[in-house]
Amino acid sequence: MSTETPQGLLSLPDELLRSVFEHVTALELAQLQQTCRRFQRIGADPLLWQDECLRVFRWWDKHHQLESKRNDPSYGDWKQLLATRYTSSRNVQRALSGLMSDETNRLDRIKDVMDLGYDAKDMLFSQWVDAESSEMFLAQKYWSHAVLGSLHRLMACEEWAYLRQAQGDIPNETERSLAALDMFVLGERVEGDVDDIFARLDSYATSVREANPEIDTFTPRQIATTVAAHLLEHNWIGISDNRNYHALDHMFLGIALFSSNRNSVPLISAIIYCYVVRKFGLRASPISYPFHVHALIQPAPTSTTDLDGNPLPTDTPLEPFSPLTHLYMDPFLTADPISGTYLQNQLRFIAPNSTPEQITAYLSPSSARALTIRAAHNVLAAPNHYDGAPLFPIPMHAAAFGAMLALILLPSPAPGAAVHPAQISHYLSIVTQHFAHYFDRDVELFSQHVLPVARGLANATSYGALVQRLRNRDATPQVPKLRSAAGNEVVKFKVGQVFRHRIRGYLAVIYGWDSWCRMDEQWIVANGVDGLGSGRGQPFYNVLVDDETTRYVAQENVILLTREQLEELGKPEDSFPIEIGIWFRRFDREQGVFVSNVRESYPED
Known part of the structure; x- marks a missing residue:
């Protein structure tokens, strides 16, 4: 665009000029600002640059705290933020070019991309989409795919690390932990990452409210059954289409939300259901009941009424798991409540050797860690129960890698309840095999998240030695093989x-x-x-x-x-x-x- 002032534009009032500026690119807007003081003033509107940031870049690293910036009227540095993102994208493109052109030091270039976090995804994805128009079509397709996969896996492990290190209660901790597992099988799908998962869950809550505009006047019991009925009616939970229960695609939260049939096993169905119920002011948590996860619904912590809206007794303490405050649901199968007494009686048959403490745990809210580990075991066991192809394609090695990493990276459920070192060593050996055979470019993930777990083991040095061998191999040029050489x-x-x-x-x-x-x-x-x-x-x-x-x-x-x-x-x-x-x-x-x-x-x- 010419830097000369467009005389026709100068005749327009400010509000029309601003409207025009909304339809030009960032580069054109910056050039217009250089032409005259009036354009500089109008083009300096932070909202123009905010809109451009959100138009050009879809994926943002957490360190930007994008939602906080969007909700802060005083934040005005959107133009600089856009420039930072463009710089990151150029760095990603430079790293990809190096990966395609040189056969050595590729791990360093991958690290350059990993250091940019989720900001790298926009350029990686666009390079994958546009690969066919490139002279390096196959190389560009592969390396954008490979590095994007490495980024997804690293982001998942960083999410688990955050959840492990955070102090106090974390909002939606269970959903975040399960969503991280989905990152291992996300691939090049446009939808399905952590933010998309929460957006889809929120849309379910919106759908419930639109169908029940008076829901805020419902009792807790009515809310619980209404939400379950709505989700089941839309086939958003449970398993339909006569699909095999153990199909691998039924084991992931994100796939259950974004696949065509929305199928999910009881654990995933309960997580979806509980999230939506919590949107209406209740406490709702999955419980790790043996063989079949259920949901526990309770009034809000500050509530003085029971599940039916009646005042709670104040003269006598409530019994444990009181039916006045504890509503059990099986949203996988039905919108009708399940008797807590029935669940306790069933434990005598399905878990006859349970201690009182274990029975209490089975009927109480389960931790995010316990539910994620249960989901990981489901992922690992699924192919043994059903070897047919999932309706929604899933990379098997990536699914297993994510599940095994969950087993070693998630925190212990309570002090003194750490996993036995022999079990950790067993899990580590399987993770390392997958890393060496299928994901040997995930050196940053392995170094940052797996090596610290191995430090306390007798053979800890062997894990670090593997990483060093991979780095040495990557840095060593291949000896050229010449067709003209003798022999x-x-x-x-x-x-x-x-x-x-x-x-x-x-x-x-x-x-x-x-x-x-x-x-x-x-x-x-x-x-x-x-x-x-x-x-x-x-x-x-x-x-x-x-x-x-x-x-x-x-x-x-x-x-x-x-x-x-x-x-x-x-x-x-x-x-x-x-x-x-x-x-x-x-x-x-x-x-x-x-x-x-x-x-x-x-x-x-």
């Missing part, structure tokens, strides 16, 4: 070529090679390499297979696809998982090969 002339195929396995028939793409088999003797024997026509002395290729595995294939088993066969595939890049972007930039249709992005390792391919 490599036997290597027939190149990085980026697509083939089918001669015997097994799977589709694969080559991302690396050796001039002879470099696997250990055990692998060679187990795979019958010496029984091949050319044995272990022939070239072997590192390949990515269309079933999302990586394999090591003998040269004699590589049958390159013809141009016609490649055309039959349509878009060959769609045949492979997103991880193909680790090694390739895009598919070159003219050459019929994937364009290498491992040129430091294979400069002549």
Whole structure:
């Protein structure tokens, strides 16, 4: 935009000018401010810059305290805040460019992004959405996906750390803790993070109020049953569509709120229900009843009336779990109350060895920690009960990783009730296996949140050593493999070529090679390499297979696809998982090969 003053605009009154300024970009507004004092004054309105902040950036790190700023009329530094966010986005873009262009020091670049917190998400998400228009399509798609996943997982662990360290009661602690678990499976979905979860829960409460405009005059019992009936009527809790109870997608709060069928197991249904009930002034908490979570509804702490609005007796103390003040619900199944006496009697059959203290705990509000750990166990157990595909797609390894992290990161329920070190060690070993095999770029998460848990264990140094090995490997340049080097002339195929396995028939793409088999003797024997026509002395290729595995294939088993066969595939890049972007930039249709992005390792391919 020209810095000369637009004469036509100067003839407009201030209120119309401000309206015009609402429809220009931040850069254009800044340029307009430079043209004359009048534009500078009108363009300095903080609300203009606030609107631009909220229009340009959807996701905000907690340290900004965005809601507090929005509700504070005296806060006027929105223009500087917008500039800060633009700087953060440029830093994210710079880090992504480095991840795509260099094969070393990637962990440092990922850390640069993690240090920006949730502010990094806008740029990561836009890079993922816009990847197809890039010359580095596959690489941009993969690295924006990978770093966004790392960010989500780190944010989840930081949420748990905050809940663990906070003093006193935390509003909506249970919902926040369960929402953090959802971050592990959020992926690139636009909706479903912690803020979205609370917005959706609030919309449920709004829906209840709109359907029952007189609800503020209802008794606690009427509110409890009205909310349950409304949620069940809309299929917002419980399980419908004859779906299997143990399907993995039923175990997550966010997925229950944003999936098409809104299915959830009793624990999640109770959490949703209790949140909505609390919006109408009552106390409402899930209880960790054996095998089936229920909900406990009580009048507000300051209330002097019972569940039916009648005055509470003042001359005699109430019995424990009095039906005057304790209303039990099973919102997963019904809108009708459940007798507390019935629940106590059932415990004689389903938990016959329970102590009086345990019975009290089963019928009392459960802690956020206990409910999250119960949810984590549900996630881990679900595939054992039902191995079918969830209706809502969930990355299995990420779900398990999040569940196991919950088991080691959440605080103990009470002093002296810490998890036994042997159990912590067992959980840590599984977390570490997942970290090493599937999430080895989550070094910041592992260093900040897992290593402190391991410090008290006998083998604590081994966990730190793993991180150091990963850092060393990342910082060490690969020794280039030259096709022109002596002995490599036997290597027939190149990085980026697509083939089918001669015997097994799977589709694969080559991302690396050796001039002879470099696997250990055990692998060679187990795979019958010496029984091949050319044995272990022939070239072997590192390949990515269309079933999302990586394999090591003998040269004699590589049958390159013809141009016609490649055309039959349509878009060959769609045949492979997103991880193909680790090694390739895009598919070159003219050459019929994937364009290498491992040129430091294979400069002549």
